Amino acid sequence: MIRKVVANADVALEGLDDGMTLMVGGFGLCGIPENLIAALRQRGTRQLTCISNNAGVDGFGLGLLLETRQIRKMISSYVGENDEFERQMLSGELEVELIPQGTLAERCRAAGAGIPAFFTPAGYGTEVAEGKEIRMFGGKPHLLEHAFDADFALVKAWKGDEAGNLIFKGTARNFNPMMAMAGRVTVAEVEELVPAGTLDPNAIHVPGIFVHRIFQGAHYEKRIEQRTVRPKTPAN
Amino acid sequence: MALDKNGIARRIAQELRHGWYVNLGIGIPTLVANYIPEGIDVEFQSENGILGMGPFPFDGEEDADLINAGKQTITALAGASLFDSATSFGMIRARKVQLTVLGAMEVSDRGDIANWKIPGRMVKGMGGAMDLVASAERIIVAMQHSNREGESKLLSACSLPLTGVGCVKKVVTDLAVLDIDPERGFILRERAPGVSVDEIVAKTAGRLVVEGEIPEMTL
Numbered sequence: 001m002i003r004k005v006v007a008n009a010d011v012a013l014e015g016l017d018d019g020m021t022l023m024v025g026g027f028g029l030c031g032i033p034e035n036l037i038a039a040l041r042q043r044g045t046r047q048l049t050c051i052s053n054n055a056g057v058d059g060f061g062l063g064l065l066l067e068t069r070q071i072r073k074m075i076s077s078y079v080g081e082n083d084e085f086e087r088q089m090l091s092g093e094l095e096v097e098l099i100p101q102g103t104l105a106e107r108c109r110a111a112g113a114g115i116p117a118f119f120t121p122a123g124y125g126t127e128v129a130e131g132k133e134i135r136m137f138g139g140k141p142h143l144l145e146h147a148f149d150a151d152f153a154l155v156k157a158w159k160g161d162e163a164g165n166l167i168f169k170g171t172a173r174n175f176n177p178m179m180a181m182a183g184r185v186t187v188a189e190v191e192e193l194v195p196a197g198t199l200d201p202n203a204i205h206v207p208g209i210f211v212h213r214i215f216q217g218a219h220y221e222k223r224i225e226q227r228t229v230r231p232k233t234p235a236n
Numbered sequence: 237m238a239l240d241k242n243g244i245a246r247r248i249a250q251e252l253r254h255g256w257y258v259n260l261g262i263g264i265p266t267l268v269a270n271y272i273p274e275g276i277d278v279e280f281q282s283e284n285g286i287l288g289m290g291p292f293p294f295d296g297e298e299d300a301d302l303i304n305a306g307k308q309t310i311t312a313l314a315g316a317s318l319f320d321s322a323t324s325f326g327m328i329r330a331r332k333v334q335l336t337v338l339g340a341m342e343v344s345d346r347g348d349i350a351n352w353k354i355p356g357r358m359v360k361g362m363g364g365a366m367d368l369v370a371s372a373e374r375i376i377v378a379m380q381h382s383n384r385e386g387e388s389k390l391l392s393a394c395s396l397p398l399t400g401v402g403c404v405k406k407v408v409t410d411l412a413v414l415d416i417d418p419e420r421g422f423i424l425r426e427r428a429p430g431v432s433v434d435e436i437v438a439k440t441a442g443r444l445v446v447e448g449e450i451p452e453m454t455l
Contacts, residue, residue, distance in 0.1 A: 027284040027285075027303070027305075027307075027321070028284075028303065028307040029300075029307070030284070030300065030301060030303050030307070031301070053321070076361060077361050077362060077363050077364070078360060078361035078362070078363040079359070079360060079361050080360030080361065081307075086359075089359065090356075090359075096359075098352075098359070098361045098362060099362075100362055100364065100365075100366035100367045101283065101321070101325065101362070101363050101364035101366075101367060102283075102321075102324075102325030102328060102329060102364060102366075102367030103366075103367065104321075105320075105321035105322040105324070105325050106322055106325065108322070109322040120329065120367075120370075121329070121370040121371055122329075122366045122367040122370045122371070123366045123370065124370060124400075124401065125348075125398055125400065125401030125402075126366060126397065126398045126399060126400065126401075127397055127398075128362075128366060158301075168318075169301045170286075170299060170301035170302040170312075170318060171282070171284050171285045171286055171301065171302055171303055171304075171318060172300075172301040173285055173318060173319065173320050174284050174285050174320060174321050175320070175321050176320070177320045177322075178320060178321065178322050205320075222300035222301070223300070224298065224300050224303075224309060225303070225307040226303070226306060226307040226308040226309070227298055227308075227309055228292045228298075228308035228309050228310075229292055229293055229294060229295040229296075229297075229298055229309065230291060230292045230293070230294060230295070231294075231295060232294045232295055232296075
C-alpha cells in the first residue's frame, strides 16, 4: 500500500503557490473542502485562479478567500449567492469566466481521463460559443471544449483511507470525484480517515491513485445554504 | 383571472407522462412536483447528482449532504440514486431525461430562451441551464407573461444574452399555454380561466397565431 496521509490541512497545501490554478470541489456549500479553504486563507496565497461550480457565500466557502482578495479569477457556472463576489466582479477587481455546468464537469472529467478536448452542444448560439470551433454531429452543432489544467485539486469526501481511497455521501459528491482525478496534485480532506482495509473496495468512488495527500478535517461546520423543511404535523 | 405560481405549476404537471424522468428548475418549476396527477409515476432528477428526489425533509431531519440544485434541503425516495456531476450531465446530454421545466426572463417566437444574465445589472450564471436546453427532448418554460415593468416576455427576438437557440417548444404562463412553431411563432392553445384572447394578444410581443376557439385550461 502507498500511504497518502499527511498531518493536517496546512501540510497538505505545501507547494501551492501564488498564481496557481486550483479546482475546488462542492456544489453550493455542499461537499466543499472547508478545512483546506480555511488553511489557504491562513497561508495568504494570492493571485489564485479557482475552478469551482460556485463561489461560496459571504463569509463561508470560497467567499472567505474572496474577502481577503486571494482569488484573481473564478471559473464557475453559477455565482448568484455572494454579494462580495458580485461587487468585485462588477467593479472589475475579479475576473470571472462563466461556463455551463455540464461543460465544467466534463472539462474536469476529461482532464482526469486523459482526453484533451471534446464536443458538446451546450452553449451553441450563445456568448459561450464565441471563438470556439463548431462542428456538426448528427445534424446538430457542437462546441469544442478543452480539458482543464489545474495545479491543485482540493476535494472533500465523507470517508477515506490511508491509501487515498474516497467515498462520498449524498449530493456532496458532485464535482469532487472528477476534480480529484484532474488535479496535478490532489488533496482530499475527509470527515473520517480510516486504516487501509476498513473500506469495502467495492464501495470506493475514487481510487487512491488519484489522491496524493489525504487528511481528516479538524472540524466540519457543513453549513446549509437554503434550509427548507415541511412541518412534522401536516396541515389538513 | 391570471394563474398564480401554483396554478402555472399545476397546469404544467398535466404534461407529465408515466415513466418519465424529469428535471425541474428553480422557482415555479420546483412546484410542479406538488401536483403530479394520480396514477402517474415520474422520477425527479436534480443536476447536482440525484435521481428519485423526494419532498423537503421534516423539520429537524434536514441533512447538509442532501440538497437539490437550488441548494434546498431535500429527501431521497425509495429507489433513489446518487452520482457525480459528470454522470448527471451525461444523462442529460444523452437524453435519458424526458422533460425539463425551467424559468425564463425572455422567450422568442423561434424558441430561443434567455435566463442567465442582464448585462451590467445581474450576472448569476447559467448553471446547468445551457446544458439542459441544448440537449433536452422536451422543454417547457414556466414564467409570467409579462415582466415587473409590464413588458411582454414573449418576444420576436430575445434582447438579453441567450441561454439556448430554437429549443423551447412549449410555454406556460399566468395567462396561457402556447406551443412554439419556429416557422409561425407562438401558437395559442389554452387561456387561463377568465382571461380573454384579446388580453393575451395585447400582452404577447412576438408573432402569435390564434386559430379557432381557444379553450380555457382545466385545472
